[in-house]
Amino acid sequence: MKIQIRYAQIDDIADIQHVAQTTWHLTYKGIIPEQVQRNFLSIAYSDGNVRRRMERSLLLVAESEGEIVGFANFSKANTSHEAELWAIYVAPEHQGKGIGSELIQRGLNDLTGITCLFLNVERENHAGIAFYTSKGFSKVNDSEEAFNGYTLKTTRMVLNLV
Template sequence: MTIQIRYAQIEDVASIQYVAHTTWHVTYKGIIPKKVQQDFLRIAYSDGNVRRRMERSLLLVAKDETEGEIVGFANFSKSTTIQDAAELWAIYVVPEYQGRGIGSELIEKGLEDLPGITCLFLNVEQENLPGIAFYISKGFSKVNDLEETFNEYTLKTTRMVLDLA
């Protein structure tokens, strides 16, 4: 298996949407109600919003060169509120490719392409224990717990940071 990490392109929109839908439904089954998931995915990963992510932030994809398919993606941007900081807005790898280092490669490439940042922040759902374990294994630490509301549903999230200084 050869994985290529590259910048997302317009022709990747449908694949990014597929990865988001597939991973969300597996990751958040029993955590976030299916209707809330569907509403979020419909809005956050609409064609227009995926294209805006490509234009306004760093959107990377992981492509399995052997199969010719996009199997993961990560979305980063520089912080608008904290100097020399960045946000990891999303990172998803389809379940059958998880545990193969693809998430790590996506984070490494994102950090390479965001020179000068001293910390990387993210929010993760508190019950997403595999996700939290992954972030801890990469050196992230907990900042605090938050509650966010989406369509009248309260998400309980943990804010984490990777100190790069």
């Protein structure tokens, strides 16, 4: 299976939304209530918000045989040496094939000059935490925040690049 990592385009919006919805429902089943998931996805991945991600940040897609099978969204933080990984999702049937690793590596290549990459992950997303740890991320801290009427338990992680 040949994977191409490229910049997201307007024509990719529906596929990005599909990957986000499919992956969220599988990843957060039993962790985040379904109604909270639906509310979040309808806002965060609305056509307008996906367009804004393309315009204001680095939104990459992973494509295989003409199909979008994953995406990652990065941005530089307040300092020019820090960046944030806002989202990375790979369709369930394509997980475990190195696509997430390729998306992260491409993002790191495109975000030249950064010394660290931060992310937040739901504390009960054990598969996600294991993936990030395997890529060299380490825990910074834990926090809780209100999330559409639900208390989200978050682990902050960092990948130090120097």
